[in-house]
Amino acid sequence: MSHFTWVALFGGMGMFLNPIKKRIARTAQNKYILIRLKQRRLYLIVNEKVFFSFKIAIGKKSTPTPKGQFKIIDKALNPGGAFGTRWMRFYKGYGIHGTNNPFSIGYAITNGCVRMYNKDIERLFPLVPVGTKVIITD
Numbered sequence: 001m002s003h004f005t006w007v008a009l010f011g012g013m014g015m016f017l018n019p020i021k022k023r024i025a026r027t028a029q030n031k032y033i034l035i036r037l038k039q040r041r042l043y044l045i046v047n048e049k050v051f052f053s054f055k056i057a058i059g060k061k062s063t064p065t066p067k068g069q070f071k072i073i074d075k076a077l078n079p080g081g082a083f084g085t086r087w088m089r090f091y092k093g094y095g096i097h098g099t100n101n102p103f104s105i106g107y108a109i110t111n112g113c114v115r116m117y118n119k120d121i122e123r124l125f126p127l128v129p130v131g132t133k134v135i136i137t138d
Helices: 021-026 117-126
Strands: 031-038 041-046 049-059 068-071 074-077 086-091 094-097 108-110 114-116 133-137
Touching: 031 049, 041 117, 049 117, 068 086, 086 117, 094 117, 108 114, 114 117
Parallel strands: 031 133, 049 108, 094 114
Antiparallel strands: 031 041, 041 049, 049 114, 068 133, 074 086, 086 094
């Protein structure tokens, strides 16, 4: 089964951001996502400083979250179902997404995707343009 049902087109969320966050959203070269699997944390790094830190769920032992360096390939608003309110694909069928099961956050329970609370991915989503680097490490 695919890690997502469909990819919807992402629209102009930038109009809802304050001016500082608008600048951050437009400049992918000085920011990236760092995922620390053992910590079960996702960090948005801007100018080499932690801008946001979020608790996440990761892949279980039989379907681990891939490690390495990737980029956000595409994004979807309200993909529905198990993917919650936002989806950001970084490799094949793997993505960073919301959830319809908030009690799973903090556990190794997914099929390899990185799962976040919907409120957290809704904060992250408009700040991460397609092309943003994603680093996943132990």
